Amino acid sequence: MTSILSSLGKTIVSGMSYIGGVTSLFVFSMATIFGKREPGDKLVWQILIKQIYFTGVQAFRTITPIALVIGMLTIVQMFVVAPQIGAEDIIGKVLIAIIVRELGPLLTAIIVIGRSGTAVATEIGNMMVSDEFDALESIGIDPLRFIVFPRVAGMMIALTSLVIYFNVVGLMGGYFVVRFVGVYLPFERYFSSLFSAMSVMDLIVVFFKTLFMGAAIAVISIMQGFRVGRNYLMVPVAATHSVVNSLIAVFLVDGIITLFSYI
Amino acid sequence: MDILTFKDVFFSYELNAEPILKKVNANVKENTTAFIIGNSGGGKSTFLRLAAGLIVPDSGEVIICGINTRYASKPQLMEFHKRSAFVFQDSGLVSNLVLYDNLALPLRYHTRLTETQIKNKIDPVIEELGLTEHYNRLPGQMSRSERKLAGIARSVIVDPEIFFFDEPLAGLDYVAADKVKKIISRLAGTKTIIVTEQSLSFGMKIADLFICLVDGEIVYSGSPDGIQLSEHPFLKRLLESRKETTTFYTSLEKNIKE
Numbered sequence: 355m356t357s358i359l360s361s362l363g364k365t366i367v368s369g370m371s372y373i374g375g376v377t378s379l380f381v382f383s384m385a386t387i388f389g390k391r392e393p394g395d396k397l398v399w400q401i402l403i404k405q406i407y408f409t410g411v412q413a414f415r416t417i418t419p420i421a422l423v424i425g426m427l428t429i430v431q432m433f434v435v436a437p438q439i440g441a442e443d444i445i446g447k448v449l450i451a452i453i454v455r456e457l458g459p460l461l462t463a464i465i466v467i468g469r470s471g472t473a474v475a476t477e478i479g480n481m482m483v484s485d486e487f488d489a490l491e492s493i494g495i496d497p498l499r500f501i502v503f504p505r506v507a508g509m510m511i512a513l514t515s516l517v518i519y520f521n522v523v524g525l526m527g528g529y530f531v532v533r534f535v536g537v538y539l540p541f542e543r544y545f546s547s548l549f550s551a552m553s554v555m556d557l558i559v560v561f562f563k564t565l566f567m568g569a570a571i572a573v574i575s576i577m578q579g580f581r582v583g584r585n586y587l588m589v590p591v592a593a594t595h596s597v598v599n600s601l602i603a604v605f606l607v608d609g610i611i612t613l614f615s616y617i
Numbered sequence: 618m619d620i621l622t623f624k625d626v627f628f629s630y631e632l633n634a635e636p637i638l639k640k641v642n643a644n645v646k647e648n649t650t651a652f653i654i655g656n657s658g659g660g661k662s663t664f665l666r667l668a669a670g671l672i673v674p675d676s677g678e679v680i681i682c683g684i685n686t687r688y689a690s691k692p693q694l695m696e697f698h699k700r701s702a703f704v705f706q707d708s709g710l711v712s713n714l715v716l717y718d719n720l721a722l723p724l725r726y727h728t729r730l731t732e733t734q735i736k737n738k739i740d741p742v743i744e745e746l747g748l749t750e751h752y753n754r755l756p757g758q759m760s761r762s763e764r765k766l767a768g769i770a771r772s773v774i775v776d777p778e779i780f781f782f783d784e785p786l787a788g789l790d791y792v793a794a795d796k797v798k799k800i801i802s803r804l805a806g807t808k809t810i811i812v813t814e815q816s817l818s819f820g821m822k823i824a825d826l827f828i829c830l831v832d833g834e835i836v837y838s839g840s841p842d843g844i845q846l847s848e849h850p851f852l853k854r855l856l857e858s859r860k861e862t863t864t865f866y867t868s869l870e871k872n873i874k875e
Contacts, residue, residue, distance in 0.1 A: 390692065394726025480712060488671050489709025489768075493723040493775065494699035495689070500726075 372599075373576075380573045383506050388501035394495070398504055405508025409470040416465055418527075421520045424461065425528020426535075428452055433532075433539060446547030449525065450556055455612070458521045459560060463567045463604045466513055467576050467597055471575040474505055475596035477591040478579025506572040513568035517560060559615045563608060570603040619680075620779065620809050621645040621668055626677035628663055636675070637663045639833045641713040644758045645826065652820035655830035656851060661813040662706070662783050664830060668811055669703050669781045670694050682779070694712060699727055699777040702772030706787060708764035710756040716743075716767055717752050723775045729776045746796055762793040769797060773804075782812040786819060817844070819860045 428449060436445050478501070481487060487497045529544055578596040582588040623643040629636040637660045645651045645668075653661045666672045667679050670686040679686045684697050698737045703709070710719045720739045724730055743749055746762075747767045756764050765788070772780060785801065786794045798819060804810055805823045814820055820827060821841050829837035829844075829852060844852055 392726060393623075393729045397722075426657060477713075484707055484712060485709045486706045486711055488666070489703070489705055490711070491671060491695075492669060492698055492703035492705075492781075493699070493711070493771070494695050495723070495726055496695060 376570075376573045376577050379502065379577055380506060380569055383498045383502035383573075386496055386503055389496075389499065398500060401500070402504035402508045402511075405505050406512045407461055408473070409466060409509050410512030413465060413469055413512075413516055414519065416469065417462060417516055417520055418523055420461060420465070421458075422521035422527045422531055425453060425524030425526075426531040427528075427531050428457070428524075429528045429539070429544075430537060433537070437467075440543040444551075446549075446551030449548060450551045453524045453528075454521045454552070455540055455556055455559055455563075456608070459517050459522060459563045459567060460604065460608055462513060462516045462564075463571065463608075464519045464601070466509070466516065466568075467571055467600045467604065470512075471571045471596050471600050472593040474509075474572065474575040475578045475592045476589055478576050482580060482582045483584055483586050485588070495574060505576060506569060509572035510565050510568035514561065514564040517564045521560075541597070555615065559611060563611050566607045566611065567604050570607055571583035571600045574600045574603055618647050619644045620647045620649075620682060621811070622680040623664075623667070624678040624680070626667065626674045626679060627860055628660075628661075628667060628672070628674050637833050638667070638674075638830075641833070643828055643838060645809065645811060648806060648809055650801075650810045650823050651807075651812070651824045651826040651828060652824040653811065653828050654815070654817065654820065654855070656832065659830045660833045661830055663756060664828075665703075665781050665783050665811060665813050669701060670697055671703070684839070699723075699775075700777055700783065702777040703781040704765075704768045704772050704783060704785055706765075706783045707761070708756065708768035710764060710767055710771070712756050715753045715755055716748060716759070719756070719767065720771050720774055722791070723771065738774055739770075742774055746770050746800075747874060756760070757861055763791050765789060766793055766796065769800060773800060777808070779809040780811070782810070784813050784815065786814065817855055821859075 432445050432448055436442050441448075443444075481501070482595040487501070490497045490500060525548060529539065531539075532539055575596040578599065581595075582592050618747050621644065623641050626638055626641040627636045628638040631860060641660075641664065643664075653664055655661050663672070667674060667686070668681060670679070670681060670684070670689070673679070673687045682697055682700070684693055686694065689697075698783065710716075711722065717739065720743070721735050724735045724738065742751065746769070747768065748763060748766060751759050751763060751767070756767070759767065765785070769782075769785065780801075782801065785797050789797060801810065801812065801819075802823050812820070812824075824841050827839065827841055827844055828835060829847075829849070831849070831851045837844060837852055845856065847853070
């Protein structure tokens with residue numbers, strides 16, 4: 355019994371210290387941007403833009419088919435099931451809740467974890483092994499500002515943009531796919547039910563979800579990269595752990611924000 | 618004037634672990650060339666990282682250019698880093714930047730020099746070190762020797778007050794080692810240079826000061842001449858191996874000539 359309690363205690367303590375570490379990494383990296391201006395700050399913005407390109411633009415072709423299929427399936431299911439239970443009036447509301455508020459952010463975040471989270475964890479891990487962080491510091495460049503900040507901010511911006519794209523493709527593209535395969539669905543009825551169901555609150559909730567999810571994926575991946583230390587063999591382990599921990603974080607963020615939005 | 622002071626410094630990388638440096642005291646004067654020698658794992662690189670302010674001591678004080686690294690703020694340390702250069706064992710180049718961008722990085726980040734001015738500073742150094750053909754190559758596409766030379770090039774380009782070289786000759790071929798020796802010899806006397814090395818040979822030619830660290834403790838600190846008189850077993854062994862190496866190379870040279 356004592357050993358169970360002791361291992362539970364250790365798990366809780368290590369979990370709390372991990373959350374503390376990840377939070378500090380986020381806060382300190384964001385704070386660096388308010389520090390002294392350097393002539394080389396334009397390099398930091400260039401890295402930020404590259405990060406948005408890698409995480410956001412390059413993910414479009416992965417996101418597009420997934421958003422189309424999810425949109426199509428959800429729309430078909432709703433228009434088949436809703437009339438059977440007399441719930442045709444809430445079709446728009448349900449689509450907004452399922453696609454815009456839940457599946458959009460969640461599925462996009464999962465894709466970003468698989469594509470960019472692992473890439474960041476591996477990149478940072480390799481940089482740790484080859485002393486690049488110390489080397490940057492030794493030439494007076496703060497790695498938090500030069501390496502961490504653009505990756506965190508880039509991922510937050512990219513994820514938010516991708517979620518908007520996913521939702522638009524899911525709802526609009528899904529509709530056209532449904533029409534294309536021959537299901538009769540009046541255009542006006544569909545879009546009027548969507549727009550009348552969407553509230554400002556929905557948009558605020560999605561915005562905060564994507565920001566927090568993007569930040570969580572980035573800092574967790576970077577943190578796992580840091581943990582590689584000087585051991586090459588730990589690089590793939592960092593990638594694996596970044597996926598697992600980011601998934602847990604993303605689902606927790608989703609759950610917590612959704613719950614708070616209904617309180 | 619002392620530019621570097623170690624006062625009763627203890628350091629370990631892990632909590633409650635055996636310290637890597639144990640009560641280390643040392644002084645290095647301005648424009649001195651100091652060689653840190655010692656056994657493998659004896660704390661040479663740790664000494665160098667502490668001296669460069671990349672890590673801080675667990676206890677004791679490291680004062681570099683008047684900055685006590687233990688109590689210095691991050692901006693203070695960053696300002697010091699701009700005035701110094703650290704050459705890492707494996708170069709420390711940024712892996713996703715090509716050679717030219719790596720060398721230009723500190724200049725682009727800290728100065729308002731134009732691209733032409735930056736190029737004018739970089740090109741002669743690249744040429745001197747024979748790295749011209751690697752101009753647009755990533756560090757991963759270069760050999761270890763070339764990466765190391767590039768690390769040295771980056772340190773020279775920023776023209777710092779203090780140089781820290783972590784085993785600059787380790788793993789280099791004969792030609793590359795010769796280039797590095799020439800550069801360090803040229804800087805000696807005009808800049809403060811702190812070098813870690815496994816062997817005595819190079820240091821005996823240019824060092825003003827030798828600090829010998831064995832298992833985290835300083836067993837010798839003084840002039841190169843004084844080493845000959847030291848009774849410490851490690852230094853005696855080092856001197857013997859130097860004699861053997863010198864004899865070997867002299868006979869090899871003689872054979873080649875014959």
